[in-house]
Amino acid sequence: MVDQEKFPTPDLDLRALRVEYGVDQGDNHPDLDTDLDETWLIDGWEPLLRNWIEDATSAGMIDPNAMVLSTVEITETGPRPSSRTVLCKGLSPEGVTFYTNYESFKGRQLTRTPYASATFVWPAMGRQVTVRGPVHRIPAEATEAYWHSRPRGSRLGAWASEQSRPIASRADLDRRMDETTARFAEVDDIPVPPFWGGFQIRPETVEFWQGRRSRMHNRIRVTVEPGNADVSAMKIERLQP
Template identity: 70%
Template sequence: MRAEYGGDPDLDESWLADGWEPLLRNWIEQATRAGIAEPNAMTLATVEMSDAGPRPASRTVLCKGLSSTGVTFYTNYDSAKGEQLAAVPYASITFAWPALERQVTLRGPVRQVEPEITAVYWRSRPRTSQIGAWASQQSRPIASRAELDRALDDTTARFADVEQLPVPANWGGYQLRPETVEFWQGRRSRLHNRIRVALDAGNPNVSAMKVERLQP
């Protein structure tokens, strides 16, 4: 259960001359062309506060927006991750493409995006996904799959005569504005390439970046 990495040109600091976002976008596009399923999938790690103290919580979500200021995803604000981000508005995101021997990790503060941005993305979603967002009380217990299916049927009937479904009040986008972005590339003998970019959260100014190579 061990693979040998290497083959592609070595990840170099010069690849970040235009900033972190163009390189991340390029890697996502390469993953897409390589036929990788869900190339925009990313692991989102948040902090869950409990009586025993802070605990890590992670799950896979989809990147639905990428710009020089950060990475955007959408969810139910009342979900577990929504509650965790309300309590500790800081997170870590990791994109991983093992087939390409690459991953990227971003860490930084998280904020809700403006309602206008959420509305634009909402209108791009399939109607079935919109109905699902209305039907599901995300992260809350439910007795059975049959009960969940009934909730979906009831919601479908509720909106049968509504042409454009409104955005639920408790649903919308978050943007992580990175303080650090680390690019990882697998290399032979486990001497992997790691290059970390440090920047002010959400600051798109390339001149404000600090780029440094890390030991594997």
């Protein structure tokens, strides 16, 4: 029996949830007169992705840099993808950076199969961006520089959690945090855990999606030549929606 007090909306009609993109959605929508086209990509994918994250930030969205990261495991019975959200914490023409526990489920998958797809989605703005490409660990100095910008609580949390491993109870988790807090009580500058750091996705393709009326959306895909940062070497294509 479903607990009616905890879950009071059993009649939600998922089929009726529908948004018409390209028409006024209210305050959170960017300029509707502009129409994404191939010319927006002439300086490469990075300035446009940065601009869309900035737009989502100024529109007041929570975690405008959130992206759903998909990794893949090649098992004896075939490939097994998995997805979860991470925050993009670095953007450059070379790639997209996020931080995590290298021993987590995703960390181990990326070590074995260093290839990922990541999707940013801002539904209120009718926009989506997907980057796909090989992944590598960023240099320890770069992780270190980011680590020092993290609040003390987040640093303690990174040390306390064996991310993705089962734990018997919430009380056990809280105990691990208490032990970690005590361990570093006299330490001002908590060091980077050896099992924690950044990964960078170096996109081979980046696809920008902008919702339009009657599902006639704009999709522009940039294909980057491996190892060639020159924007004149990239291919820009429009895809059918």
